[in-house]
Amino acid sequence: MSPKAVFGGMLAFCVILGTIRANDTVIGGRKKTELSFWNGWTGPDGTAMLKMIREFNTENPDVEVSMQRIEWATYYNKLMVAELNQRGPELFVIHASTLPRMRRAGFVSDVSDLYSGAGAIRESDFDPYVLDQVKFGKEKIGLPLDIHPQGLYGNVDMLKEAGFVDARGNARLPVNREEFMRAIRAMMKTPKGDATPSVWGYSMTMWRNNFMSLVPQFDGHYLSKDGRADLANPGNIAALTFMADLAKNKLVPPPENQLGWVGYRQKKVGMVVDGVYMLGDLLRLEDMKYIGGPIPIIGNHAATMADSHVLCVKTGLSPEKREASERFIRYLSAHSIDWAKAGQVPARKSVRDTPEFRAMQVQYAFSKQIPTMEYPPRSTVLFELDFEIDHATEMAIRGDETPTAALKAATVNLQKVLDRENKDYGTGATP
Amino acid sequence: MKRLAEGLKNGLMTFLGLVFLSPIVLMVFTSMKPESEVLNPESAIPKHWTLGNFQHVLGWSEEAPFVRWLLNSVFVSTSTTLLVLTFSSMAAYAITRLKVPGGGVFLGIIVGAMMIPGQLFLVPVYLLLSKLHWLDTPAALIVPATAGGFGVFMLSQFMRSVPESLEEAAILDGCTTLGVFANVVLPLCGPAVATLGIFTFIGSWNDFLGPLVFMDSVRDYTLPVGIALYQASYYTQYGLTLATAVLGTVPLIIVFLLFQRYIVESMSSTGLKD
Amino acid sequence: MTFNRRRSLTGLLFLAPYAISFVTFIVLPIIVAAYLSVMQFDLTAKGSIHYVGLQNFKEAWADQYFWSGIKATLSFVILMVPSMLVFALGTAIGLNAMSRGRNAVRALLFLPGLLNVAVTAILWGWFYDGTFGLFNFLLKKVGIGEVHWLSEKALAMPSIVVMTLWWTMGGTAIVLLAALQQIPRHIIEAAALDGAGKWAMFRKIVFPLLTPVLLFVVITNTIGAFQVFGQPFLLTKGGPELATRGLVQYIYETAFNNYRMGYGAAMSWMLFAIIAVFALLQYRLLRRSVA
Known part of the structure; x- marks a missing residue:
């Protein structure tokens, strides 16, 4: 084989592979509001979350949420840098305890409107201690999905x-x-x-x-x-x-x-x-x-x-994306009983009061510690x-x-x- | 007596080779054990052979897109190799044969820069890639890799030993410089270029820090980082993680077996010209 | 235009792609690294970047984790480089002495080098595991109790070195073997006729002829060893008690976990200075030992 043939062959190979990769990257159809959702659930919890996202996407044909999982060890670094580069996800998870550091970088949006107005999630449905974790002055910069004691x-x-x-x-x-x-x-x-x-x-x-x-x-x-x-x-x-x-x-x-x-x-x-x-x-x-x-x-x-996974939204989204993001957060919160099945305690009291949750032995027993739990320092x-x-x-x-x-x-x-x-x-x- | 000593030497070295091979064989065997047998190493050879681990790994496409990682790795490594070979051989030719002014000094600088640890570049390259908006794209793994000086250095050493008379004959026949380079010089440097190509491919295939820092999307990971992610979430299940390890290694072993002669022979003959 | 002039102009075109890449991804980053090392730059507070002079270097000097990183890195270098040299040279001599099957064994020794660091760490993590690991299983068979390969402070680094030897020894041995094979037979034969013993032959003839290659092997292995990161990062996460957290891992964590880019760059320069000193020292010492 002459070097020219080898080089040419490699070039052709690269072009073919590149094309396959590029085509493979396109997900979802057009005319949908596409949202990217990042978190660190790399284990079985991620499998459960993927299932919930699939259901959300089916019920909301105008929105396409795709999930991206990064191991917690490198997650925050990747999230922060991606957001600072303007290529980060619209939706992401931050531990309640990590909010103060992440907030400083300025990409976590105030979502107080989630707690008021039409389709609001009532503040009284959360334990005050848990809600305090997302409050910074007048802002609430996320919605606690769960409590994990x-x-x-x-x-x-x-x-x-x-x-x-x-x-x-x-x-x-x-x-x-x-x-x-x-x-x-x-x-x-x-x-x-x-x-x-x-x-x-x-x-x-x-x-x-x-x-x-x-x-x-x-x-x-x-x-x-x-x-x-x-x-x-x-x-x-x-x-x-x-x-x-x-x-x-x-x-x-x-x-x-x-x-x-x-x-x-x-x-x-x-x-x-x-x-x-x-x-x-x-x-x-x-x-x-x-x-x-x-x-x-x-x-x-x-x-x-204990700590909480807090659902957060990026600052500066277009109104469509913002609306779709909040719809997604409401959906996850409302369906947090499915999340509980994967080994979590829902943050919403109304979900914890269901017979379905009380039947989950470990989750229910762990949730009894909520009144005496403490989060890492803010x-x-x-x-x-x-x-x-x-x-x-x-x-x-x-x-x-x-x-x-x-x-x-x-x-x-x-x-x-x-x-x-x-x-x-x-x-x-x-x- | 002499034959005995010789047999002893051969036997001893063969034994050493087998010792080095055994972890890899063990890895392959263990990946074919059911989970219940993995942690019980009573016998190295599985009692019940199964491909279940592989099925699980390959069927887990949504969460750990293994086939996609494989595709990424092949794409990144091949592209890197192609670019490194092209850039390095052209540069080496320019320095040694086309007598670019200052070429010798430049070669000296390149070799000097090889001494600088890569970590020094990590943060600046990261910031640079983010300015170029190349982070989280394959370009972040491919293009910076072409800056390494090893290829230029190695090919320069080799090209010096190619007789100039052959080139002159081609020029007299009316060949262009590019023609001489592609048709005369490159074929003569075949073994050296092949060695460089293989080293580059292996290095790119196994790069860990680059994709760890530069890539975010799980779908765009290359195999080493993908495997590490898989291991972090399935650390309790050795059978599965070893199956990913086997799958990540097999392509390279195939490349090695295909080019075995080149790799070892030319590694011996070119690396040490000076 | 003369023939030579045109040729060297074409040469510039040939050189351009690599030169551009070299300037962009090596020269420019060096300048940026120098700039960063005198700045206070926290990614989470982006607007606050400012000049701090040599403060980052002073901070490193007083930082106990910087020194524990150096200690861990040095212990890897000191264990790794000599054992690599002895083991690879011994293997090369052994291979050279083989009369049959040399190529097959050579290929087997090279094979582990094909595995990437993640795979190697998974495999050896299983070998070394205290309770479920293969090594302890074998030790129990012969009646020796559990050995905590990776979590005993004194054993963790040597265990990582043994793994690294298995992983990378083949390549070095092959390079040394090639050098051995280049020694002209007649020199050895002449020396044998003069009645030189095996050891004398090695010391007086083989070793001096090998010196340039040995120099190459020692220096490249030293530079590589100073940059150790993947093996401890994946196998022990730097533990126990930071005994295996080398400087590169600390730099990585400073820059990418705690977002302190400026401090990370300053420590990278200090690592470079240490490597340069070691490489120069080795060069001098080895050169002198031949002369």
């Missing part, structure tokens, strides 16, 4: 074996510290001659989330009232100490090898704390019996961490805070630092970030 998952067979049954003989979850510790010990199994257990009662999952779920129970916080970094307060130290002691006393798999969620679904771990959204992964399993419920009272009172430095907590929990649970020292170091680092923020933007920690 952290809660306790248990393996039914292992709970029964450990003697955790109610009056009717059904498995039940431990509800306080004493029961929790008893359950952990009762479920551990160590084969003869082995040093480490092969089955565990409890394993930590994501250390940061586990920690932040305990913090409100111990009345801890992350920022002081005047907006300074304050991670090493007594509540946080107590919460982290509880976790570090579990590791130190070998009541959980060694810190180097947390079995976590995978261990739970492999039936090597009896209980885990994780978000309600993980239910979707359990629904894929055929031979696993599980129940969900509130996090046991480890600290002073019942509480947990701060523009949440990403940096997350990183510092990741680092501090790791140091403490691995036993390389005391909880106090780890949290003190994190406070110093976070304060540096806050100082920089205040100097450069004057926005302070809380908007």
